[in-house]
Amino acid sequence: MRAVKTVISTAGNLKRENPDMDEVNVLLICLRAIKDANVPKFLQDDLKLFNGIVSDLFPNIKEAPVDYGILEEAIRKSCIEAKLKDVDGFVTKCIQLYETTVVRHGLMLVGPTGSGKTKSYEVLAAAMTSLKGQPSASGGNYEAVRYFVLNPKSITMGQLYGEFNLLTHEWTDGIFSTLIRRGTVATDSNKKWYMFDGPVDALWIENMNTVLDDNKKLCLSSGEIIKMTEDLAVASPATVSRCGMVYLEPSVLGLDPFTECWLKNMPDIMQRFSQQLNSLFKRFLQVSNWFCSSLSM
Template sequence: MRAVKTVISAAGNLKREHADMNEELICLRAIQDVNVPKFLQDDLKLFNGIVSDLFPEIKQEPINYGTLEESMRTVCAKKNLKDVDGYINKCIQLYETTVVRHGLMLVGPSGSGKTKVSVAPVTLTAALTALKGQPSVSGGVYETVQTYVLNPKSITMGQLYGEYDLLTHEWTDGILSALVRRGAASMDQEKKWYMFDGPVDAVWIENMNTVLDDNKKLCLSSGEIIKLTDVQDLAVASPATVSRCGMVYLEPSILGLSPFTDYIIFHYFINLYGQL
């Protein structure tokens, strides 16, 4: 039901943005925008075959992301990253997923570009921040993105969410609860992204279920409930958690070997000329 709701939300956004668009085309684009990011390259062939059977007479024009794509490529140049088309497409898919989901996961093996897509901030967050105030492809305008990156596996659950002291019975805030409380109280229009840069763990991710759900509430063991404003593998994550999140799957094949070989050759000549 959550997956169906996401497709309906995406279709609603498209209908508001393009009131005169054919409704079958709106439905097709919504299904693709929600599902394509989570599929492997081999899965896409099967998915495209199913979609072509469901919408046999619908011809879809390529979407022009204009300033967003241009900003992403500019950021890649500044960050000394190779602006591979497959990588840029994944950045765009991540952006489209943030429009319809307030919680999502970047998954995939090492070497697929997960870190450089959004963390630190890199590529997407920097591109969106650079476009502040300009009209967005999904309606509205682009806003500055503030990122808060933490590794949930490097600290205890008490340090992450907060805990009571067993001796004094005093409540001590956790890192996440302090960040979310400050973000919820903020009156500006900037987007706040709380990024857990680390492996999914059955303990800490289950405590996020109420945040990822439609009510968007962080429930602490102190009894406090913080309401959010509108804003590598999942082996141990339960279906309840996965169904609450948008998924963007990245794989090394979208990058190829060119970015790595160019990087090695570049540094080889830098070191060579440095020695000369």
């Protein structure tokens, strides 16, 4: 609701600043902003309900599709280069991830194992890097992306953010504070993504609140403040409301892309059995997966 309220307030300000603007254009801006902020975080079943609500709020308003032609083409090309199948649903999620990065500097990729969370940002980063310098659909130009991946649960809070030595009272930088500091002084124009790949913990995520705020500042216990130069169960509402959310579902991919990619990447000596294995996968894999899922319920 915070996101919806912000969008409506922004549309009102836009109308007041441009009193001669056609009201239909204001509604289209408002509609697109609401969809961009909320659609990526919904499940497939919830999306039907959301579309119904939006159609009631904006009757007779038809939204013109945004042209992501070169980005979509680059994403599909990156999928092929990474030996992945360019499933339409996966490509859509990559585009939604891009849209979220445009309006949010902090976001969460959420979903079960096998939904494509890791591959989505890897493919998008490769696609944006390949399009460096070309005009983007959101305005401006695409920029190359460098991402840094770390598991915040595999180290202590001191190793992550930095800490004082209790004996010498000397400050030692943590991994994340070091990465942020290097990123702020870098002279290149590349985008830098810091990926916390692991379960959300109440300790490390709450320390990120100052970074996720609009002021984009990392406040260390040493008293130093590092300002960024670029414009869930245990996470509190304060943290969640600061983040963009992109939810990925395994049902979007299905099992076929996994089996196809696995068969293509088999050693040459095994390629002669690919047709038989593919036949067995189609015959037994989906049924056995459904059976195991029903037992877990």
